[in-house]
Amino acid sequence: xxxxxxxxxxxxxxxxxxxxxxxxxxxxxxxxxxxxxxxxxxxxxxxxxxxxxxxxxxxxxxxxxxxxxxxxxxxxxxxxxxxxxxxxxxxxxxxxxxxxxxxxxxxxxxxxxxxxxxxxxxxxxxxxxxxxxxxxxxxxxxxxxxxxxxxxxxxxxxxxxxxxxxxxxxxxxxxxxxxxxxxxxxxxxxxxxxxxxxxxxxxxxxxxxxxxxxxxxxxxxxxxxxxxxxxxxxxxxxxxxxxxxxxxxxxxxxxxxxxxxxxxxxxxxxxxxxxxxxxxxxxxxxxxxxxxxxxxxxxxxxxxxxxxxxxxxxxxxxxxxxxxxxxxxxxxxxxxxxxxxxxxxxxxxxxxxxxxxxxx
Amino acid sequence: xxxxxxxxxxxxxxxxxxxxxxxxxxxxxxxxxxxxxxxxxxxxxxxxxxxxxxxxxxxxxxxxxxxxxxxxxxxxxxxxxxxxxxxxxxxxxxxxxxxxxxxxxxxxxxxxxxxxxxxxxxxxxxxxxxxxxxxxxxxxxxxxxxxxxxxxxxxxxxxxxxxxxxxxxxxxxxxxxxxxxxxxxxxxxxxxxxxxxxxxxxxxxxxxxxxxxxxxxxxxxxxxxxxxxxxxxxxxxxxxxxxxxxxxxxxxxxxxxxxxxxxxxxxxxxxxxxxxxxxxxxxxxxxxxxxxxxxxxxxxxxxxxxxxxxxxxxxxxxxxxxxxxxxxxxxxxxxxxxxxxxxxxxxxxxxxxxxxxxxx
Numbered sequence: 001x002x003x004x005x006x007x008x009x010x011x012x013x014x015x016x017x018x019x020x021x022x023x024x025x026x027x028x029x030x031x032x033x034x035x036x037x038x039x040x041x042x043x044x045x046x047x048x049x050x051x052x053x054x055x056x057x058x059x060x061x062x063x064x065x066x067x068x069x070x071x072x073x074x075x076x077x078x079x080x081x082x083x084x085x086x087x088x089x090x091x092x093x094x095x096x097x098x099x100x101x102x103x104x105x106x107x108x109x110x111x112x113x114x115x116x117x118x119x120x121x122x123x124x125x126x127x128x129x130x131x132x133x134x135x136x137x138x139x140x141x142x143x144x145x146x147x148x149x150x151x152x153x154x155x156x157x158x159x160x161x162x163x164x165x166x167x168x169x170x171x172x173x174x175x176x177x178x179x180x181x182x183x184x185x186x187x188x189x190x191x192x193x194x195x196x197x198x199x200x201x202x203x204x205x206x207x208x209x210x211x212x213x214x215x216x217x218x219x220x221x222x223x224x225x226x227x228x229x230x231x232x233x234x235x236x237x238x239x240x241x242x243x244x245x246x247x248x249x250x251x252x253x254x255x256x257x258x259x260x261x262x263x264x265x266x267x268x269x270x271x272x273x274x275x276x277x278x279x280x281x282x283x284x285x286x287x288x289x290x291x292x293x294x295x296x297x298x299x300x301x302x303x304x305x306x307x308x309x310x311x312x313x314x315x316x317x318x319x320x321x322x323x324x325x326x327x328x329x330x331x332x333x334x335x336x337x338x339x340x341x342x343x344x345x346x347x348x349x350x351x352x353x354x355x356x357x358x359x360x
Numbered sequence: 361x362x363x364x365x366x367x368x369x370x371x372x373x374x375x376x377x378x379x380x381x382x383x384x385x386x387x388x389x390x391x392x393x394x395x396x397x398x399x400x401x402x403x404x405x406x407x408x409x410x411x412x413x414x415x416x417x418x419x420x421x422x423x424x425x426x427x428x429x430x431x432x433x434x435x436x437x438x439x440x441x442x443x444x445x446x447x448x449x450x451x452x453x454x455x456x457x458x459x460x461x462x463x464x465x466x467x468x469x470x471x472x473x474x475x476x477x478x479x480x481x482x483x484x485x486x487x488x489x490x491x492x493x494x495x496x497x498x499x500x501x502x503x504x505x506x507x508x509x510x511x512x513x514x515x516x517x518x519x520x521x522x523x524x525x526x527x528x529x530x531x532x533x534x535x536x537x538x539x540x541x542x543x544x545x546x547x548x549x550x551x552x553x554x555x556x557x558x559x560x561x562x563x564x565x566x567x568x569x570x571x572x573x574x575x576x577x578x579x580x581x582x583x584x585x586x587x588x589x590x591x592x593x594x595x596x597x598x599x600x601x602x603x604x605x606x607x608x609x610x611x612x613x614x615x616x617x618x619x620x621x622x623x624x625x626x627x628x629x630x631x632x633x634x635x636x637x638x639x640x641x642x643x644x645x646x647x648x649x650x651x652x653x654x655x656x657x658x659x660x661x662x663x664x665x666x667x668x669x670x671x672x673x674x675x676x677x678x679x680x681x682x683x684x685x686x687x688x689x690x691x692x693x694x695x696x697x698x699x700x701x702x703x704x705x706x707x708x709x710x711x712x713x714x715x716x717x718x719x720x
Binding site: 078082085086089090092116117118119120121142143144147149150153154155156157235319320 | 476481
């Protein structure tokens with residue numbers, strides 16, 4: 001088992017990474033305020049893993065309630081969030097009860113936001129069951145639901161007490177979702193860790209066949225990269241925004257296609273290629289750099305072009321982005337491979353051309 | 361103008377108290393991140409004061425959006441909260457835009473919660489327009505909406521950047537609402553400030569005829585009392601719960617009668633008398649003490665008995681209270697006049713008898 005500490009002062013917490021952590025109630029117990037937990041999961045992950053977690057906790061005398069949500073980004077909305085509140089109130093959960101989110105990014109986002117809001121805040125533990133959630137939402141405390149006019153528009157910064165990243169549960173992850181997680185892993189290499197990007201070029205196949213050692217290394221390295229950024233900038237005033245490489249374009253794809261059509265990681269891959277294309281136009285990346293990024297995504301089976309929505313529609317959707325400041329669109333771009341920067345000076349012409357070039 | 365500083369480190373903020381503060385855009389400007397604000401108000405306060413605030417800000421070059429909610433505690437729910445999100449997103453408000461809540465406690469609670477959640481947090485300014493909101497929600501950062509199974513169950517701790525308590529706007533406050541505010545003012549005397557309780561016994565009539573000096577003194581003293589408690593215990597782990605004298609009983613009254621039937625302050629007055637009655641049964645208050653409290657509430661025109669819901673129903677409703685810990689009901693009681701304490705040892709028999717004695 002590897003352990004990484006996310007150092008946020010009073011809100012610091014450990015991430016444990018390794019096989020069969022789901023049964024390790026001994027890792028969870030020290031973080032409970034009382035012997036009561038409420039597990040939030042969904043109807044895909046629940047049937048696979050809920051009973052194992054539940055039994056592990058119950059065998060240690062923990063009282064366990066659970067709520068099973070419908071799966072999917074399309075359900076990351078208020079009515080589904082309210083199912084959690086209904087279950088917490090119906091089960092008389094107290095603000096000392098710990099909420100455990102067992103599932104992918106959507107379950108983590110909704111479970112975390114519910115924990116942030118229930119009685120103005122209850123303790124929260126994350127057990128991410130997708131690679132994407134393990135390398136992304138494990139670190140940073142971002143929680144949210146979607147609004148019809150924008151993704152993740154309603155949420156909170158709320159840190160978990162503990163994260164368990166069980167590499168074993170990735171065995172049941174559909175290949176498409178594994179690839180979506182790899183997109184975010186590649187992103188860490190692109191924005192701030194060239195040696196990791198090189199490691200990925202050498203070891204991508206091991207990741208794709210779910211080699212446990214390769215997975216654990218990639219998860220730890222990704223979380224470590226993210227943790228360094230988040231510790232420096234917990235509420236996303238500056239550097240943290242660099243983690244959103246490809247996300248402004250990607251969110252436009254997700255919203256434009258309707259939530260749930262494209263996986264988040266897929267949209268990020270295509271969005272990152274738009275950002276790379278724009279960086280090339282600004283003279284920061286060479287053609288060869290762009291090909292290196294593209295090759296990694298293609299090897300992972302990820303899209304490197306966005307859907308044809310029309311450039312105007314992309315710009316319209318991107319204008320809702322949280323990084324808009326004083327009406328000006330600020331984008332995360334690549335100054336070189338392994339170094340991202342925030343840029344507010346790109347012309348609409350260049351942005352449009354980059355989108356155009358990367359739609360198919 | 362009186363100014364009180366709520367000392368919460370990085371989250372410290374001033375409360376200005378006095379007449380005609382609504383026009384004082386100069387007090388607001390230094391707290392804006394950008395020259396954009398979104399004003400949240402309701403359909404009772406809006407027609408009276410929105411234009412004045414809006415003009416004051418616009419004359420200083422501030423871009424002002426606004427959203428007018430339906431009035432009343434019955435609307436402190438998700439659909440109404442969502443009207444704020446719709447307006448913020450529709451108006452392309454950014455996370456650097458400042459949300460100003462102009463209204464009573466419900467507008468403050470909803471505006472504050474919307475600000476806490478919109479894009480995971482935008483700056484927030486409160487301009488409370490009821491006495492209750494000026495002496496209660498001005499300090500403490502509690503924001504929330506109701507859930508069908510319990511009041512204030514979904515919310516956040518979120519501090520404003522600034523509070524303007526304009527005593528002039530109280531001139532248009534209906535007498536019943538003024539009285540409801542006086543209930544909370546009396547509460548501060550009862551829980552921790554005997555000299556203030558004595559001042560109220562001498563000056564209650566001046567408050568009720570809205571003498572500006574008396575109002576300003578009572579608001580400042582109330583906020584100062586609350587600030588002392590909140591500074592010591594921002595997220596309500598301990599002492600802060602003492603501010604909830606009468607609230608566990610009171611919330612049962614509000615929920616049991618349906619939100620909006622009883623004003624919050626009315627329910628607190630009756631609930632406080634239940635707590636006083638229970639304190640008397642425990643031998644902490646004398647009959648004369650109980651009469652002193654009752655007399656003040658009666659002079660203010662407040663109820664000193666709860667509605668007849670049946671004791672079982674009261675207990676059922678109270679069991680949802682946020683102060684329940686490990687299944688045990690903890691109540692704020694009076695050890696003596698001017699000194700409250702948290703007590704988890706009251707027998708169900710005594711609690712039932714106190715409710716019974718104070719229902720009519």
